[in-house]
Amino acid sequence: MSTAFEIAKRISFQKQKNYTRFIVRLSIAATAISVAAILLTFSIVNGFQETIAHKVYQFWGHIRVASVNGAPQSINNNSIAKIQANKTITSITPFLNQSTVLSFEQDIEGVVARGIPTDTEIPFIKSGGGFSSKKGDLKDSISDEIIISDNIATKLNIKIGATIRLYFLNTGSVQQRKLKVAGLYHSGIEEYDNQFILVDLKLLQQLNNNQLVEGYSIVVNKEAAIPSTTQWLQKSLPENWVATSISDYYPQIFDWIGVQTINRNVTIAIMLIIAVINLLTCLFILMLERVTMIGTLTALGASQNLIRKIFLYQASFICWTGILLGALIGLGLSLLQQKLGWIQLDESAYFIKTLPIKMDTIQISSVIIGTAVISYISFLLPTLWIKKISPAKAIQFD
DSSP: OOHHHHHHHHHHHSOOOHHHHHHHHHHHHHHHHHHHHHHHHHHHHHHHHHHHHHHHHHHHOSEEEEETTOOOBOOOHHHHHHHHTOTTEEEEEEEEEEEEEEEETTEEEEEEEEEEOTTSOOTTEEEEOSOOOOTTOOTTOOOOEEEEEHHHHHHHTOOTTOEEEEEEEETTEEEEEEEEEEEEEOOSOHHHHTTEEEEEHHHHHHHHTSOOBSEEEEEESOGGGHHHHHHHHHHHSOTTEEEEEHHHHSHHHHHHHHHHHHHHHHHHHHHHHHHHHHHHHHHHHHHHHTHHHHHHHHHTTOOHHHHHHHHHHHHHHHHHHHHHHHHHHHHHHHHHHHHHOOOBOOHHHHSOSBOOOOOOHHHHHHHHHHHHHHHHHHHHHHHGGGGGOOHHHHHHOO
16 A cells, blocks of 8 residues: 555544534535436436437337328338338338317317327327227228327316217318227327327228328337438338438427437536535645645655645545445435436426436446546646645644
């Protein structure tokens, strides 16, 4: 064990003056709070971004394929077969959207009917279920069921199993369909919940007297594959079709999600500055308290490098105590929120009820190591003051 380390250990753990002890504890607390805040910021922003993006992807898929002008097109079986052969693509779902008026008893509501195949997995089901597949149903039969959001159900006082009417305006005439409510969904995104209802794709095709679809929702096996898959689809599709990632098709939500990264980085920078300033202040005070010791060691022939190491070791004890304590607090609070969900949010503003948490091992390690490295580099600045201390004056210093 080095001489500098032994001296640092002795002066660090011996009884200190009241004001010095307070400053040391304050520095440890400031470092711990900063590290905990950084870890919590990473966990919260990661969880928030992932949860909101996942909700949007669940509703729309990862990639939207549609005609260039947005007009419905006939189903191209050859293109579909080629898309399905791509191993990164897990599902391809045709859809058709059409405006309609939903009527129940004396109430009406303007909505958009989203037609999808009845065997499609319905996300966000809150009560009831998806489209039922009755035994003996013919392949070309049309489902008489509908899935609405719980927002619409609450607004119009609609219950599971109730019969509602949809009114469609096609070629100047109004067409009516009676449908039974099979389930209620709740995405938490009011723009979707207040606007969309889900019906059988074949129902809308029958109303339009054709077999056209507006486009396809494509899901990939991992989000990292979205850009490359979008490019591949664009090259593989007919000329009048275009593939667009959902993040580009609905940029408002994803731009808002991206802003959280800026907020995260600003918060982390502020916390790091606070931690470093407190540690530097603490080191300066510790050096002032040990001016006599510095002068004595210098007079005995100790090198400036040895004296510098003593204070670097002492600062390291304080720094690592704060970092480890902060990591324990930050990770502990993150785990508590992850398991108990005790912090609730306004879903109408944030699209989620419970504050989400996602901890990343690489980020945790980077915060701990990065804070230590930045602190060590900062510690070098006050130790340069040692060169200016005169042994004769320092021994007389009190």
